[in-house]
Amino acid sequence: xxxxxxxxxxxxxxxxxxxxxxxxxxxxxxxxxxxxxxxxxxxxxxxxxxxxxxxxxxxxxxxxxxxxxxxxxxxxxxxxxxxxxxxxxxxxxxxxxxxxxxxxxxxxxxxxxxxxxxxxxxxxxxxxxxxxxxxxxxxxxxxxxxxxxxxxx
Ligand SMILES: [Zn+2]
Numbered sequence: 001x002x003x004x005x006x007x008x009x010x011x012x013x014x015x016x017x018x019x020x021x022x023x024x025x026x027x028x029x030x031x032x033x034x035x036x037x038x039x040x041x042x043x044x045x046x047x048x049x050x051x052x053x054x055x056x057x058x059x060x061x062x063x064x065x066x067x068x069x070x071x072x073x074x075x076x077x078x079x080x081x082x083x084x085x086x087x088x089x090x091x092x093x094x095x096x097x098x099x100x101x102x103x104x105x106x107x108x109x110x111x112x113x114x115x116x117x118x119x120x121x122x123x124x125x126x127x128x129x130x131x132x133x134x135x136x137x138x139x140x141x142x143x144x145x146x147x148x149x150x151x152x153x
Pocket of ligand 1: 090091092132133136142
């Protein structure tokens with residue numbers, strides 16, 4: 001495993017749309033392992049592939065809430081319902097945070113690292129994080145959606 005460099009806001013790659021993953025090969029497994037290592041090293045709870053310069057539809061998450069870490073490949077968000085506002089931050093926008101409105105509930109449909117499909121019904125912080133990471137795959141950053149001001153730490 002190896003740490004990858006996290007791209008910072010201003011880098012054009014963060015604004016590009018990521019492509020679907022079709023090969024569940026060794027290279028993908030290495031990328032996933034590296035993304036977890038990079039996320040943990042940065043004390044993050046989620047990291048999307050474009051944040052490490054790879055324009056592929058993949059994100060990893062670990063909320064440290066007793067649930068297993070999530071690997072979501074070619075994710076789709078279904079059945080988004082309601083709204084919740086949460087103060088978000090992002091490893092690609094260091095030191096900044098702000099309130100973002102997200103679905104209160106959603107269903108994540110994706111493939112795991114072995115290419116097996118799965119579905120997770122999510123609410124609260126899990127839904128926030130899934131929505132935030134999924135946005136990265138379409139070149140959207142949380143600051144685009146901040147209600148009011150983008151604050152500094
Ligand atoms: Zn982010």
